[in-house]
Amino acid sequence: MNKKLRFKNKKIAVIGAGVEGLLSAKWLKEHGALITVLDQKDGKDYLKNLDKYDLIVRSPGVKLSTIREAFRQGSKVEITSQTKLFFDFCPCPIIGVTGTKGKGTTASLIYEMLKKEGYNAYLGGNIGQPPLEFLDKLSTQAIVVLELSSFQLQDLTKSPHIAVFLMTTSEHLDYHEDINEYVSAKRNLLRFQTASDFAILNKDYPASRESDTEIKGKVFWVSREGIAEGCFVRGKKIIVRGAEVAHKNFLVPHSQTARHANSENFVGSSRTKDIEIIGIKDILLPGxxxxxxxxxxxxAAFLAGVSKQNIVSVLKTFKGLEHRLELVREVGGV
Known part of the structure; x- marks a missing residue:
């Protein structure tokens, strides 16, 4: 359904008056909705009478269970979020990245590689722009990279075309009931994939490694050690193995440069052929x-059709994100 038709004259409550909540309210109002913003600063009864609305939009910091408990039993009012709205209306492929640590750096690297290749790429989620800020600018030829937290994923019902599931350990247990709920929220990134999608899992961590049982998409692994299909380290070099067929199935047409450059890096047609990407010593990102x-x-970039040349170019120049590990200066050789 057209966005403007779906929301026109609908009574919608946005729960949470933070940055994302206010942006959701603004976007929905622009598409014809009748908006009320509710925030806990308004008092303990701020969630009273939710049943009078046609739709509830939850901000990430508001627990889904808190909203559900505020409804009368049997209520059929739909609860959504900015992330769910984006997935519902995004016309182009999404690369989603989650994990306990590293998702901002990984999402930024993928975005830079896509840009280097010449894609019409956007970066959003917890990093870059809030996704509703650029949703209406997207065409089918764009590609979006989203950094997604468990808060944003907990009620997701669609998965990205490429899902990247990084190192995941216990965190946010003040928000989630337990580690199982936390990991389950993360796995929504993978849970709704189809056979035409790709999942990238870190084989070195149990929560990621054990997620493959829920995936319908094609799984590629990343690891410190050799693996059947994926990206790993061998002899102080980054190696990609077994992806030469898969990357041809990415939903956005590849540039002729990428199609030609990546095919040249393989000898024969074996799905287990290796490609050397870059020596570790040549990667600028520290740590x-x-x-x-x-x-x-x-x-992820290789599956999206980015050429080895452009992947290497980014890895040689990407310094990392601000306020992460970075060289300040060298004193006395230290």
Whole structure:
């Protein structure tokens, strides 16, 4: 359904008056909705009478369970979020990245690689722009990279074309009931994929490794050690194995440069042929932990049809995000 027709004259409550909540309210109002913003600063009864609305839009910091408990039993009012709205209306492929640590760096690397290749790429979620800010600008030829937290994923019902599931350990247990709920929210990134989608999992961490049982998409692994299909380290070099067929199925047409450059890096037609991407010493991004992010970004970019040349170019120049590990200056050789 057309966005403007779906929301026109609908009574919609946006829960949470933070940045994302206010942006959701603005976007929905522009598409014809009758908006009320509700926030806990308004008092303890701010969620009273939710049943009078046609739609509830939850901000990430508001627990889904809190809203559900506020409804009368049997209420059929739909609850959504900015992330769900974006997935519902986005006309182009999405690369989604989640994990406990490293998702901002990984998403940024993928975005830079896509831009280098010449894609009409956008970066959003917890980093870059809030996705509703650019939703109405997107065409079918664009591609979006989203960094997604468990807060944003907990009620997602669609998965991205390429889902990147990084190192995941216990976190946000003040928000989630337990580690199982936290990991389950993360796995919504993977849960709704189809056979034409791709999932990239970190084999070195149980929560990621054990997620493959829920995936219908094609799985590629990243690891410190050799794997059957995916991206790993061998002899201090980043290697991609077994992806030469898969990357041809990406939903956005590849540039002729990428199609030609990537095919030249393989000898024969074996799905297990290796391609050397870059030596570790040539990667500008500091820190051994960042090699995990690099492997995931390389795998995602390769599946999206980015050429080896452009992947390498970004890895040689990408310094990392501000306020992360970075060289300030060298003193006395240290």
């Amino acid at each position: 051994a932990h960042n090699l995990e992010n690099v492997r995931a970004a390389v795998m």
